[in-house]
Structures are given as C-alpha cells and as structure tokens.
Amino acid sequence: MNIAIIGPNCAGKTTCAKKIAKKFGLLRFSLGQMIKDSIRNHTFLGLITLPYAQRGNFVLDEIANATLEDFIYSNSNTPGFVFDNFPCTLYQAIFMIDLLKKKGKNLDGVVFMNLPANLSYGRALARTSTDEQIEKTTESITDRINNYRNSAESVLRLFAHSIPFLVVDAQQSEEVVDAQVDKFIKSLKNKNYTSSSSEILDKEIDLFLASYKINQNIPESHPLNLIIMGPPGCGKGTHSAFLSEYLSIPTISTGNLFRDHLKGKTPLGTLAGAFMNQGKLVPDDVTAAMVKNRLNDNDAMHGFILDGFPRTVPQANSLDNILATSSRSLDGVIYLNVPDEEIIVRTSGRRFCPHCQRTYHIVYNKPQKDGYCDADGEALIIRADDKEETVRERLMAYRKQTLPVIEHYRQRNLLREISGNDEVAIVRERMTNCCKELVLSKLASNNK
Numbered sequence: 001m002n003i004a005i006i007g008p009n010c011a012g013k014t015t016c017a018k019k020i021a022k023k024f025g026l027l028r029f030s031l032g033q034m035i036k037d038s039i040r041n042h043t044f045l046g047l048i049t050l051p052y053a054q055r056g057n058f059v060l061d062e063i064a065n066a067t068l069e070d071f072i073y074s075n076s077n078t079p080g081f082v083f084d085n086f087p088c089t090l091y092q093a094i095f096m097i098d099l100l101k102k103k104g105k106n107l108d109g110v111v112f113m114n115l116p117a118n119l120s121y122g123r124a125l126a127r128t129s130t131d132e133q134i135e136k137t138t139e140s141i142t143d144r145i146n147n148y149r150n151s152a153e154s155v156l157r158l159f160a161h162s163i164p165f166l167v168v169d170a171q172q173s174e175e176v177v178d179a180q181v182d183k184f185i186k187s188l189k190n191k192n193y194t195s196s197s198s199e200i201l202d203k204e205i206d207l208f209l210a211s212y213k214i215n216q217n218i219p220e221s222h223p224l225n226l227i228i229m230g231p232p233g234c235g236k237g238t239h240s241a242f243l244s245e246y247l248s249i250p251t252i253s254t255g256n257l258f259r260d261h262l263k264g265k266t267p268l269g270t271l272a273g274a275f276m277n278q279g280k281l282v283p284d285d286v287t288a289a290m291v292k293n294r295l296n297d298n299d300a301m302h303g304f305i306l307d308g309f310p311r312t313v314p315q316a317n318s319l320d321n322i323l324a325t326s327s328r329s330l331d332g333v334i335y336l337n338v339p340d341e342e343i344i345v346r347t348s349g350r351r352f353c354p355h356c357q358r359t360y361h362i363v364y365n366k367p368q369k370d371g372y373c374d375a376d377g378e379a380l381i382i383r384a385d386d387k388e389e390t391v392r393e394r395l396m397a398y399r400k401q402t403l404p405v406i407e408h409y410r411q412r413n414l415l416r417e418i419s420g421n422d423e424v425a426i427v428r429e430r431m432t433n434c435c436k437e438l439v440l441s442k443l444a445s446n447n448k
C-alpha cells in the first residue's frame with residue numbers, strides 16, 4: 001500500500017501522514033523533514049537545498065527525485081510508503097509513478113487536503129517557526145503560496161483522473177479528517193473503493209484553485225504580446241482561453257474579428273463580405289486593418305494573444321508595423337504542435353447528432369449506445385469537416401501556408417515550440433512555464 005498526502009501549506013498533511021504511517025504500518029517519506037534535518041546537520045543535501053528553502057522555493061525537481069529514489073531503494077523491504085507532501089510538481093509526480101512501477105509497486109491512492117489560500121496563509125503566519133535558518137516573513141509565505149498554486153493544478157488533475165483520489169476538507173476537525181482518511185485507505189485495501197466522477201473532482205479542484213487567484217502576481221505586472229499558432233485540431237482554442245485567463249490578457253482571434261465585423265456591418269466588414277461573397281480570399285490589408293483596430297483597444301494595450309494572424313510573412317511584417325506605432329513589439333510566438341496522425345485520430349473520431357447537435361467522440365466521449373445519440377436516440381453521423389480526407393487536406397494546406405511564417409519567427413528567435421501531444425494538464429504546464437520564461441527575458445531586456 002502506497003499513499004500520497006498532498007495539499008497546500010498548513011493543511012495538516014504531516015499530522016495525517018504520521019497517523020496513517022502508524023496505523024497501517026507504512027514508512028513515512030517527508031522530503032521537507034529530510035531537508036530540514038540536513039540543513040541543521042550541514043550535510044551535502046542541506047547545503048545544496050538551503051538557498052531554495054530560504055527563498056520559499058521548492059527544491060529542484062532533480063534533487064527531490066534523487067532523494068526519493070534513494071529513500072525507496074534503501075527501504076525496499078517496507079510494506080508500503082506514505083508520501084508526506086510529495087509530489088509537489090508534475091515532473092515529480094510522473095517520476096514517482098514510474099519509479100514505483102519499476103519496483104513492481106503502485107501508487108494506490110492520493111489524499112488531497114483541501115484548504116483555501118487565505119486560511120493556508122493565516123495558519124502559516126500563526127505557526128511558530130522552529131528553523132532558525134529559514135526566516136519566516138510575510139513575503140516568503142506569499143512566495144511559497146504562489147509557488148504552490150503555480151504547480152498544484154497539474155498534479156491535482158493528473159491524480160484526480162488516474163488514481164483513487166480523496167478530497168478532504170482540511171477545515172474540519174482532526175477527528176473527522178482522520179475518519180475520512182481511514183475509511184478511504186481501508187476501502188483501498190479491500191479493493192471496494194468507488195471514486196467520485198472526474199467531473200466532480202475537477203469542480204472541487206477548480207474551486208480550490210479559484211481561492212489562489214488573488215495571489216497570481218506575475219501576469220498583471222508583466223504583460224506579454226504573444227502569437228499562438230498550431231494546426232487545426234491541435235487544441236489551440238482551449239489552450240489560448242486558458243492562457244488568456246492565466247495572463248489576464250485578451251485572445252484576439254481573426255475568426256471572431258471577421259464574425260464581429262460582418263455582423264456589425266462595419267465598413268471593414270462590408271468590404272470583407274464583398275470578397276467572400278465572390279468566393280475570393282480577403283486581402284491581407286483588410287485583415288491587417290481589423291487586427292490593427294483591435295490591437296489599439298485599451299484592453300490589448302496590456303498584452304494580447306493573437307490567434308489566426310499572421311498567416312503569411314507579409315502579414316507578419318505588417319504586424320510589426322502596427323505594434324511599432326505604439327512602441328510595442330512581440331514577446332513570443334507559441335507554436336503548439338501536434339503530429340498530423342494524432343489530429344486525425346482526434347477529429348475523425350468525432351460524431352455528431354443531426355437532430356440535437358450534440359457532439360461525441362468514439363474514444364474520449366462515447367455515447368452510451370454505439371452510434372446513437374444519448375438524448376434522442378438519433379443515429380450519429382460524421383460531419384464533412386471531420387472526414388479523414390478533409391482533415392488531411394486541411395492539415396497539408398495549413399503546414400504549407402504557415403511554414404514560412406514559422407521559419408520567419410524561428411530566425412528572429414521568437415518561436416517557442418510546445419508539444420501539444422499530451423494531456424491538457426501537461427500541455428498547460430508547458431505553456432505556463434514558457435510564459436514565465438518569456439516574462440523573465442522581457443524583464444531582463446527592459447533592464448538593459
């Protein structure tokens with residue numbers, strides 16, 4: 001039996017982990033405790049981790065993982081482990097799952113001690129420090145809480161979707177918490193645990209993360225001017241919506257711009273409509289004019305994510321001109337790449353109900369009865385747009401058209417290629433890490 005106890009600062013993880021260890025005869029692994037002891041004893045581990053501890057940062061993943069591996073290998077005869085506040089990052093989580101697998105073991109369950117940000121902060125301030133070397137200030141606590149929030153989401157979602165996952169409200173009394181955790185572990189032992197649906201778990205995670213929003217200090221102070229690119233079907237819409245919210249900047253999609261201008265019958269909309277009615281492509285300068293208007297709106301002055309523009313090198317040049325008139329420039333081009341074959345699997349599995357317009361997927365979102373709509377029993381169809389030949393053609397056209405633009409930005413060292421060929425949570429983490437790097441390099445160049 002191997003159990004991980006995770007959650008924010010001061011949620012009661014260690015108290016819980018110690019009790020479980022005693023009750024079920026498991027060995028407790030506490031990276032935090034090992035580091036504290038090592039710092040006190042001036043060991044090698046202590047010396048290399050002290051700077052991180054002082055800044056309220058997590059220790060480097062590589063150090064954390066190596067320490068875990070060493071611990072598991074030197075205690076291979078134990079009937080099981082309880083991981084106290086581990087893993088803290090997605091990288092650690094994946095490393096840990098692989099490591100246990102290599103030893104013929106499993107992570108059997110995860111207990112998430114749920115405590116909102118303000119309570120975690122309050123409890124941390126009230127707790128008296130026992131470490132003389134790690135100074136506790138409101139600033140270091142805020143840093144720790146922000147660090148936690150930035151890495152928590154991927155870990156929580158990964159586990160909620162793949163391993164028996166218990167959410168415990170850490171505001172309850174210790175007795176109630178103990179009883180819930182006890183029940184959970186016993187049902188895992190008896191192999192009769194029924195997990196909440198991942199939808200419910202995702203909602204609980206959403207609520208928890210929302211309490212941390214006020215502490216997201218990076219985006220507001222450092223706006224980014226970004227382009228997002230990627231083949232049709234790569235998940236760009238989902239990911240740019242997430243980035244928009246994360247960075248508090250608008251996504252400007254040319255698809256929506258066209259729709260708005262056409263609907264509002266603006267001069268530009270009427271002009272574009274005239275070309276479209278003749279089955280002609282809308283010329284670059286018309287599109288560029290729409291983009292220019294939008295980029296000069298107030299909300300876009302503090303950063304933006306452009307989606308669908310530029311599609312050609314001349315458009316890329318006119319974007320530079322548009323930005324230059326307001327002393328702005330691009331900070332990065334995120335290229336979300338997914339192999340063609342994967343996109344074909346994703347889109348060709350889509351099914352559509354012609355009666356109620358519900359959509360299904362033969363792998364990711366199956367109807368209860370194969371081939372028929374859950375709501376009305378209508379036979380499902382494949383939309384023309386989702387047919388394999390259509391998708392292949394669209395992908396080929398996209399690659400051919402955008403390759404010069406991608407090369408253009410690669411040469412200017414603005415291109416950040418991100419693999420979108422993984423679970424949403426993993427891709428998100430890649431995107432947020434990429435944005436953090438872009439913020440840092442922007443700060444560095446501003447200070448020159």
Ligand SMILES: [Zn+2]
Pocket residue numbers: 353354355356357358373374375376377378
């Ligand atoms: Zn239907």
